Amino acid sequence: MSQKQSEEVLACHEQAAEAEGKAETAADLSVNTEGLDMKGRSLLLARSIAFTKRLGDFTATASDWLRQSTGINTDLTTLPDRLFDLLPVGLYVCDPDGLIRLYNRRAAELWGRSPKLDDPADRFCGAYRMYRLDGAHLPHADCPMGEVLRTGISVVDQEIVIERPDGSRGVALVNIEALKDDSGNILGAVNCFQDLTERKATEEQIATLAREAEHRAKNVLATVQAMVHLTRADTADELKDAIAGRIQALAHVHSLFVQSRWTGANVHSLVMQELSPYCGDGETRARIDGPKLLLEPNAAQSLAIALHELATNAAKYGALSTPHGRVQVEWSRVADGRFVLRWIESDGPLVAPPRRQGFGTRVLESLIRDQLKGDIRCDWHTEGLVCEIVLPA
DSSP states (O other), X not given: OOHHHHHHHHHHHHHHHHHHHHHHHOOSHHHHHHHHHHHHHHXXXXXXXXXXXXXHHHHHHHHHHHHHHHOOOOOGGGOHHHHHHTOSSEEEEEOTTOBEEEEOHHHHHHHTSOOOTTOGGGBSOOOSEEEOTTSOBOOGGGSHHHHHHHHOOOEEEEEEEEXXXXXXXXXXXXXXXXXXXTTOOEEEEXXXXXXXXXXHHHHHHHHHHHHHHHHHHHHHHHHHHHXXXXXXXXXXXXXXXXXXXXXXXXXXXXXXXXXXXTSOEEHHHHHHHHHGGGSSTTOOSEEEEOOOOEEOHHHHHHHHHHHHHHHHHHHHTSGGGSTTOEEEEEEEEOTTSOEEEEEEEESSSOXXXXXXXXXXXXXXXXXXXXXXXXXXXXEEETTEEEEEEEEOO
16 A cells, blocks of 8 residues: 555544544534544545555556566556456446446446446446346345445355346356455455356257257157057068158158257148159149148157158059059148148049058057047048048147
């Protein structure tokens, strides 16, 4: 501490002691009150002088660091505002009473406002409002800065929620260090804080995606297990082909999930995946008609396998097994919110209802009725199969 400032602080303490002595010996209550008031003002002035000295020491230390690290010979004690504005984090300084004596540009951005310096209306923090992580309101006087000024105990990596005047909120990570004189008296505190809002959102997104991936993996395994259990064939090669085709349908729909970031799959894309061989240049064997609809992953996954079963059956026994056969696929969202898809075959070989339920039909019913709680109806008309799939809203 400089000689001049030492003398000023000493003089303030002497004035405080003198005022206290007069107050203790005064018989007049007004004289007693005036003496105690003078003592308080003298001690506050002493702390303010010492605080200013500590703030100067802080910027002087920053000047030395900058000079040694970069070779830039700049006296930052004369340019504290410019120095602090270069910092990528918010920083502000309070005096012992919590009045904000200095803050940088980043702090104002995080607060969403620029409070007046030394304004009693903005003590301890420039944020509009503050909250604890559990959502409870955090009064300014009880915020981390207030605690440090009362106790002198530093705060390290504490998280609070800051609300801005426009109502937006962000999570701030605060680190606060008390400024003390040589006797350990609290002269103020420095708060260095940073916005964690984006990082928190990213962490939550990662956690959500991890949970979603776990759920999808379990769902896929359950679907594959059900397909394997229901699949029958006369030979091992036929069994492998049947299972491979259904797993390939799953792979195709999952590639659509990746494109949509797991929000679902477009119905048109699901249909095109199965009927693309019949929709090429000059091909008129497949007609696709329906509005743009996005099905959530569970429904899209089951519908993809259902379409694969219908296309496979049509290619083996139905309309797509002959050169002139045709398939029409149409879908809509009806008034009550249900999704309805109709698969209509025509101009193929004459068909008749199967004598027994096929394995493909069992797969369809397992997926649509058991997993999605929907409904499926197959009508074996002479001119071709008509299948209607209904999924709940």
